[in-house]
Amino acid sequence: MLHILFFLSLLFYASNGAVQDFCVADLTAPEGPAGYSCKKPAKVTVDDFVFSLGTVGNTSNIIKAAVTPAFATQFPGVNGLGISMARLDLAPDGVVPMHTHPGATEVLIVAQGTICTGFISSANSVYLATLKQGDIMVYPRGLLHFQINSGKTPALAFVSFSSANPGLQILDFALFANNLPSALVEKTTFLDDAQVKKLKAVLGGSG
Template sequence: MLHILFLFSLLFSAARGSVQDFCVADLTAPEGPAGYSCKKPAKVTVNDFVYSLSAAGNTSNIIKAAVTPAFAAQFPGLNGLGISMARLDLAPGGVVPMHTHPGATELLLVVQGTITTAFIDSASSVYLKTLKKGDIMVYPQGLLHFQVNAGGIPAIAFVSFSSSNPGLQILDFALFANSLPTPLVEKTTFLDEAQVKKLKAVLGGSG
């Protein structure tokens, strides 16, 4: 019996020694599809595992909204762990336009104000709700969704993701903030030339 216990302890020790506890991002190295390279353990400090989202974002912009990310690029201790967070600030009238996170499911928690939000599934069904303080909503990975401040005071939410780098594509920017020729945008959006050029001018596109 003692021999068996000794054998198991050796196997456990060998297996434990081959597993890394963490892979803090080495931000001096390029990011690859699997994330960042690991910082050498001797250079890791407790500050790699701590980050603050206490400061409000700057909402003085065209959408009156700010997203402050805590992804691997900002919070190196998250690298490889499959989680991340962000802070969302929405001034009155603020909106996060229709967008998607190709690499993660999102969970949103409202901590101040009210937020009207929805996601749209692949069958074009809409899941719409106005959330108040303490409410949580989940957005399945890759589905289009948006958030709008539904009240007269600034709204604040914290969002978590099932990836340390969830990715982001904003629909309006994808259509109108690039050099795709206006005639092609017209054909693919059913908008007329004047509307397309107006949106390109607002969002910094050309063509």
């Protein structure tokens, strides 16, 4: 038994010794389920590990909000590290509609303004809070959540994720911004035809 444990320990240390320090994303290669392929170390520079979230996002849109991601696609240095970030700008009355991140837990910190936010558990329990500057909230992986600027001035938050590619699905767009037949949307949401057609027209859907 001791011989087996010793052999396994050697395998463990050997495998750990082969682990690379990093895997900067090679954006010229296709992205796979495990992320991007690694750029050759000789081509890696310090710029791969630096990214700016200092630019205010354009909130001149239907939701009056802007998300500036620093995921592996934008920030190659986080590829394979299990982390990423984003900047969230919310104009007055701005909203990030109900959405999920299938691949990551999210942590949000408010840097400016006031944000009403919350998430819904799989048991349909609601966890709701109004956050001010310096406040932090965590959203467990895969659960529906949202953010609303509940103040009268622009709000700013920074979010971090437990994945370099957290994924995103916005509920409103999933229902009304595609060609899913209206009859099926009505059947599964209990909305009437006029409401569904109106939302499809607003969000660019058809059918």
